[in-house]
Structures are given as structure tokens and as C-alpha cells.
Amino acid sequence: MKPFRYERANGVAAACAAAAAPGARFIAGGTNLIDLMKLQIETPELLVDIGLLPLADIIESTAEGGLRIGAGVTNSGLAADMRVRRLYPLLSQAILAGASTQLRNKATTGGNLLQRTRCPYFYDTTKPCNKRAPGSGCAALHGINRMNAVMGVSDDCIAAHPSDMAVAMTALDARLETVAPDGAIRAIPIDALYRAPGNTPHIETVLAPGELIRSVLLPPPPQGRQVYRKVRDRASFAFALVSVAVVAEREGDRVRAARVAFGSLSYKPWRSAEAEASLEGASATRTSFDAAGIAALKNARGYGHNDFKIPLARRTLRATLADAVGV
Amino acid sequence: MAESKRADVIGLPLDRIDGRLKVTGRATYAFEYATQGSVAYGVIVSAAIGKGRILRIDTRDAQHAPRVLLVLTKDNAPPQTPWGPVDLPDRFARAEPALDTDEVLYFGFPVAFVVAETFEQATAAAAMVRIQYDPMPGDYDLHAAGPSAENPGRIDGNGPADSAVGDFESAFASAPVQIDAHYTTPHQHQAPMEPHATMAAWEGEMLTVHTSAQLTTSPQEGLARTFNTPKENVRIITRYVGGGFGSKLPYYVDATLAAIGARTLGRPVKVAMTRPQVFYTTTHRTASEQHVRLGADRDGRLTAYGQEALVHCARFDLFTEPVCDAARRLYAAPNRLTRHRRAKLDLPRSDSMRAPGEAIGLLGLECAMDELAEALDLDPVELRLRNDTSSDPEQDRPFASRHLAEALREGAARFGWNKRVAKPASVRDRRWLVGLGVASAIRGDILQSATARARLENDGKITIELAMTDIGTGSYTILTQIAADTMELPVDRVTVRLGDTRFPPTAGSGGSFGAATSGSAVLAACRKLKAGLASGMTESLGSVTPADLDEAYSHAGFGAHFAEVCVDRDTGEVRVRRMLGVFAAGRILNAKTARSQMIGGMTWGIGSALLEENHVDSRFGSFINQDLANYHVAVNADVGAMEVVFLDEADPHGGPLGSKGVGELGICGAGAAIMNAIHNATGARIRDFPATPDKLLATLETLDP
Secondary structure (H helix, E strand, O other): OOOOEEEEOOOHHHHHHHHOOOOEEEEOOOOOHHHHHHOOOOOOOEEEEOOOOOOOOOEEEOOOOOEEEEOOOEHHHHHHOHHHHHHOHHHHHHHHOOOOHHHHHHOEHHHHHOOOOOOHHHHOOOOOEOOOOOOOOEOOOOOOOOOOOOEOOEOOEOOOOOOOHHHHHHHOOOEEEEEOOOOOEEEEEHHHHEOOOOOOOOOOEOOOOOOEEEEEEEOOOOOOEEEEEEEOOOOOOOOOOEEEEEEEEEEOOEEEEEEEEEEOOEOOOEEOHHHHHHHOOOEOOHHHHHHHHHHHOOOOOOOOOOOOHHHHHHHHHHHHHHHHHOO | OOOOOOOOOOEOOOOOOOHHHHHOOOOOOHHHOOOEOOEEEEEEEEOOOOOEEEEEEEOHHHHOOOOEEEEEOOOOOOOOOOOEOOOOOOHHHOEOOOOOOOEEOOOOOEEEEEEEOOHHHHHHHHOOOEEEEEEOOOOOOHHHHHHHOEOOOEOOOOOEOEEEEOOHHHHHHHOOEEEEEEEEEOEEOOOOOOOOEEEEEEEOOEEEEEEOOOOOHHHHHHHHHHHOOOHHHEEEEOOOOOOOOOOOOOOOHHHHHHHHHHHHHOOOEEEEOOHHHHHHOOOEEOOEEEEEEEEEOOOOOEEEEEEEEEEEEEOOOOOOOOOOHHHHHHOOOOEEEEEEEEEEEOOOOEOOOOOOOHHHHHHHHHHHHHHHHHHHOOOHHHHHHHOOOOEEOOOOEEEOOOOHHHHHHHHHHHHOHHHOOOOOOOEEEOOEEEEEEEEEEEEEOOOOOEEEEEEEOOOOOEEEEOOOOOOOOOHHHHHHHHHHHHHOOOHHHEEEEOOEOOOOOEOOOOOOOHHHHHHHHHHHHHHHHHHHHHHOOOEEEEEEOHHHOOOOOEOEEEEEEEEEEEEEOOOOOEEEEEEEEEEEOEOOOEHHHHHHHHHHHHHHHHHHHHHOOEOEEOOOOEEOOOOOOOOOOOOHHHOOEEEEEEOOOOOOOOOOOOEOOOOOOOOOOHHHHHHHHHHHHHOOOOOEOOOOHHHHHHHHHHHOO
């Protein structure tokens, strides 16, 4: 760990201004950032602690019938909130499928969205990694890439986003409310937060320097059953091989509408318009669900060790849809 | 009136003597000694290449970093004895010099050492050491190195690399039923919770080393050798150890460098390995390739029985994992073959990890037995019973005690084995495919040398002292019980002091010999003291040697594992619903700690069947998993209902206590029972451990409705 300065922000404006400086980073729960600092993957000069900002840990109902979640709400607090459990069980399930109790007690909503990939080559500073050291190459591309992405990535970086929470939020059409250092407030759909790696995988989001995620807005809950399914090597405290968030509504023997998002397949939670189109009005059968998976994964590409993710994602989607609509 | 014999204290499920200290944070571990201010903190710098030579080390920035006290490299490290000797009979007493070469022998090889006033300052400065390398190509892949593998002559435990009885090849060729299967097991790590750590301090020529170690006298001798000083000048203290599992049999450069740092600076120095360093600077269990060939007649009697293994050791070392050791003693067969071949790789040292040999050898062998049972259409329990033997098939001597058949029968009855449907993929429970599996357990039993001191104190209490360790197994507790039982005193009148080379020497903790060995020494010391009390004796020494185990017999613990697994029919996730282990392990010294040892071993079986593996990226020569987030050991949620049953086994030839080791028997065969249950659940034969979901997808596709 390199020496760094630490400031506790006493207001949003001051926090954004301080964090806009080169080498500055926000810190909230620190469950990812501090690990990365210990390994010198992240070497900030200044940490701006936003843990005590007013209203950061409040969950409130919105006029339109949704929820506004403060970015500082802990993962444990969000998963346990009665409104979340009743209206957005998908979100609660996804959060509880991630990390461990101890980590969830500390990790925050904003931090979860901005956590870095767990690609082993990103974590090992002796290895090439375009995300950590731009221009050094991607060691995962021809390496041991079992946990890496199969969708939407580039030969410069095949890292996967590790969040469970963000997958559920993507299926729920969450928007992020941010504050810029100049005080400007904007709303960003969660799907637009993450930037495709292209040839600049070190730039991961559309956030400007010092731009702070203040809250996450959930629109009113969608119709249909919500099911989150995480597939992992061990039963707890493991990153997903594949995860699937489904919201599906059944009408007779047909699917009226469905939402589908995958985790661990891409640099971001992967919402599949193709699967959703395929499911709309389709018969509620395993055959239809398989067809949705095939449509979703049409452009997927394995890199060797992670080839299995493609059939696994299709099978997991099929099972999760069957569960959601009761087949 | 005759005095009635007091109830045996040995065997009672006494709570751990050290339990309360540990859960309240008052047990002092190596890194927790000394106070801040007096002690300085050292950090090891690890090589960033797999093999090559150091061209230049630039330490200027590190030296000028805040409050840095010392930067050591090969350019300024003090002279030490060269590593080895490689063939020293006690390999854990070799010299372990640091920074004495410009060669990089493996990825993570220690290349520099930084000491500062705080751990954080040392860590920051360590990252400023700039090293220029001349990298060289290395051999990192076991399979690729297979053709150049050598006959190691001897394997760990000093058995021969090869064994043969009868004519295996002809018998196998003519066997009516044959199994010819290849299995692979991956590199595994001991992954103790407490990292390898040392605090060293000098007083004149006297070096005191608080370290996390399974052994005491070996590192004492080793450090003395390293620094070319009499071993009386080195004191090892290791009171509590947060897990070792074999990885703390050797001592490492944390001890060497802490000692060098302390001598140079004239103040105590602490060094703890980082978690990545625990992965790549200590030892690991070698990957293996196993070729198992079984030939049987139609009745299921083995006529040809062969297991061959390929393992690796570090280029500069000699360790050979005794993969086929279990096969040599487990089943009868007239024609037998075992063979070990060893490839030298440019990786860190492979060495012992819980049940070296058996733990992975039984994965191959006991899965092959399951394949044979299926080919014979014979129940897997019955197949094992038909090939039981009362004498050691390759040693021409009887087993001192062997209750494998009883364990299999008892386990089958308790587990509900008769409900198993032999045809795979027959049992479904909602989205789960359910299966049962069985495997035999065997672990060789040995006795080592130890001496213990028993002393009668003025207040009538007894103090026991010996340089034994308690690595979390319960040594403090069982030794207290043995002393209390022998002296006929309540356990609270006995104090056991361990982990200090000022106490009489022992072989320490390893190979499951710790309890029997140290326990026998305590027994002898207490018997002598008790007999001498009337004549005024207040102190005695008691000893045990390997010769106290009757050589006319073959010695091993046995058992049977049963597992029920369910496999998600869509995703291939395997969950262990329940396991039963029935063990015959001689006299049980503490029913609670022995059960805990077995549950721990069985849990490791879950790890080896389903979870644990590391990969080497051959382009870089380094392990890819370097933390506990990615190196998966079983967590609570992976462990279903666990039941342990000990058969009442008296072993009249089993040494002074009649006990057998329990630290390793629980893992032996456990993973195979799980893998066999997966086959019963799905029909899949996964021969490449572990059974992660990806390996089951092809089979599941064929089972889709």
C-alpha cells in the first residue's frame, strides 16, 4: 500500500470537488478498494470518504411508486429492507447471493456498482493487463480465463463484471442519480453506466472525474415473478460462473412479457433484448426458454476455459424461466 | 476393601483446554509477540518471473522511503549456509538461506527484504524495490514434462518408488473384467488461516524465534545450520498455530529473514507472509496423473491391481508424493504393480499436505473400484468386502488391526445403503439428481520419537513439558487427559506446556503421528513419576521411539466413507447432502477432538472432490489463484450433515497407547465417495478432479427431458 491522504467529506459538493482532482478516489465501504490498494492495483493519492454524507444511507419511496436508494445504503441494509423484499425480491435475492455477511455489512450500493473485475490477471501486478496498465496487453485472452466474459468484450480485455446486485438492478431498469463537481445532477440508466472495453478497458464507466453516484432509482416494480439464480462453484462466497435475473409474467400457457439479464458474462450486467423479444407471447415451455437463451447468446464467444459459460447460461436461463412462470 | 479403578479420563469428550483462550483472542500467535515500538516489521519481496537471473536490484527509493530501517538483497545479505543438503534425512532441518543467490528458482522466489518501523511503511517501501531480470524459459506443465519424468527411487515415507508382485501385465491382459482409467488431480494448497509468520530476537548469540510451525526441533536445527551456530543457541517457540496441514512442516525465509533483520538492527523483527506469498512461497500439493488398471474375475476378485502416478517436485528438491502407497495395502490381489514417476518443474516446492499420498491416490483408486463394481454389476460395498485382506499384501505380515470390513458393513447399515439404486441417474428430487457413493479409507500409522517431562509441583499439581505443537488438533487437551489418567488426578491439576525447544524434543505434529508419539512419551513420563513418588521422585522423563510399534505387524487406520450428493440437473452444481464416515482408528483419546479431526478431513474431501484446484499459467510459470476468494475451500454452506462413527477398536500391537492417527484418515477416500455419488446421480465419470459444474454439462445435456 502506498501512502495516501484521507479526507472525510462533510457535504456532497465538497466531496465531488475533492474527488475531481487527479489521483483522488471516493471511498465508502472500501471492501474492494482497500484490497486493491494493498496490492497496489489502485494507488490513489487521496481518499474522499463519503460514508457520512447526509441521506446517503436512506431508502425512500418515490412519488411514482418506486424507491430511491441512497448510494451509501449497505448491501445488508438494502437486502433486508421490507419494501425491497416485498416489491423487488429479485434485488434482495441477488444481493444475498453475493459475498459474505461481513462484506455485505460494509459494502455499499454505490460501491457495489463500481467494483472492479476479479480477473486474476488484473489482480496480479506482475502480469500484463490493459485495464490495470494500459497498453501492456491482455494476459487473460490466451490464459486461464474460466471466469472471464463471453459477450461484448474485446481482444484488449475480456474481464467480467462481478456484481450480483447490479444484475438485478439492470433487470429492474434502475437509474443512477449522479452529482457532478459543478453541482449538475443527471440520471443515467444503469445499462448506460458501463463502457464497453474496446481499446480503452481502463475506462470503465461514463462517470466524469468527481462525479458521485448519489442514489439509485428503482421504477415501480414490473409485473410478473422475479427470480435471481446464481450458479457458482461453491455454495457461498464465490463469484458467479453465470447468473440470471428474470422477471416473467405468465398469461395462460404463454409468457406475456419477460425481462432477462445475465451476470458474469460481460463487462456489465447483460440485459438481453433478444431473449426478451423471443419470449414475448411465446409458449411457456422449455423449448421456448431454450430458444430465448439461444437468441441471447447468439453473439457469445468463448475464449477456451470459459466456453462452458455459453451452454451454462442457456441452461440456467431455461431453468430460471421455468421457475418464474411455473413450468 | 480394594480400591476401585477410577473412570478412564482418556477418551472423554473433554472441551479443548485452549478453546476459551482462542475464541477470546487471548491465545498468542507468532506475529502477536512483542509490542509496537520495540519491534520492526519486515516484508518479503517476491520475484515476478518464473525462472531466470537477477541482473540488477535498485533499492535507492526503498532505502529512502519513510522510516525504512533496512533493505536486504543478494548484494548485502550476510553469508549463510547454502540451501540443503537436499538429501538430509530430516528435510525439514535443512538450511534455508535467503537472498544468497541471483537465481530465481520459481515465481514468488524471495529476492529482497525490507524492514521499517511499521508494517505499512515496509510494505510501501518493498514495492519501490526495482528489479531487472534476465528471464529464462522454464518447465511448468506436469503433463508436458511427463515423458522426461524420472524414477525417484524412493517416495515420501521412504518406501520404494515401484513395487511388483506376481505378473501384473499378463494377469491384467487375461482378466475377464478390466478397468483401465486415467485420473488427474490438480495442484492444491494447504491454505491455513494463519499465514506463515515469525518474530525473531537476539540476545547475544542466542536467537529466539516465535514462529508458526508444526515442528520445533527441526527448524531449530535448520536455523542453526543456516547461521552456522550450535543448535543450543536457537530457541523455537510456537505455542499456538492457526492451521498447518503440512505447509508448516518446513520453515521458510520468514524465519531466516526475521533473524537476519533482528541481528542487523539489534531489535526484534516480525515477518508475516502475505496471502499470495502463502500460495507461492510455501509448499503445495503436487498435481498428479494417475493410471489405474484393475483386472477381476467375474466374482469380483481382483486378479490384477495396478496404479501408476506422475507427480512433480521443484527442480531443486526431491519430494515425491507417495500417491500409490494406499493401493499397496488396501486390497488383496495376486498380481500387483505400483509405480511413481517424478517430473522436475520450475515451480515452488511440492511437499506434504494433509495425508500426502493417500489423499489423492485414493481418489483415483477408489473411483476405479467404483467403475469396476459397475462393470461387474456388483454392489460397490460388496466388491470391497470381497477384496479385503487380513495381512499386508506387499509386506508379508499381518495388520496389527484392520476393521475395514466392519466399517463398510456398519456404514452401509447406518447410511441406508440398501436404498441405493445401482442404475445411475435413477433418483430425482425436484430439480436435483440424487446419488450415493462409497469409498474405503486407509492411512498408514507410524510412531516417531519424543521425550516428555513430568514434574510434581509444590502445590501437588503436575506440569508436563515437551516440545510438541498443537496445530489446532487438540494436543494440549489429549496430553492433559493422558497425564491426568495416568497420575489419577483431575484434569485441572495438570498443566501441559508445549511449543518450546527448551522442553524435551519431539517429532512435532505431522503425518498423524503427533498424538500417539507425544502421548506415549507423556504416558511413560507419568508412569515413571507415579512409580517414583513414594521414593520422593518429583520429576521424570519418558520417551518413545519408532521401535515401540511392533514391526512384526503392518500398522494402519481404516474406515469407510458414504456420501449422498445432489446434482442440479440444469447447472451441474453438486451439493453434498450428507456424509457418514465410519472409522477404526484404535483407541480414541478424546471423542470430541477426534470427531472434529474426522469432520475436518471429510470436509477436505468435499474440497478435493468439488472445489480445490490451482492452475499454473505456463507462459509466466505462476499459480493463477493467489487468494482465498478464488482458491475455493469448502465453506459452511458446502457441508451437509456429517456423521462420524468410531468403531470400538483395541489394538494390542498399536504402541503404548493403542491409538492411531486421526488427523488424516478422514480425508482419505472421502472425495472418492463423493465422486462415486456423482456418478450414481448422473452417470458421469469425471476423472479430472475437481467436479466443477462445467464438467457435468455434457452429461446433463443427455439427461434433459
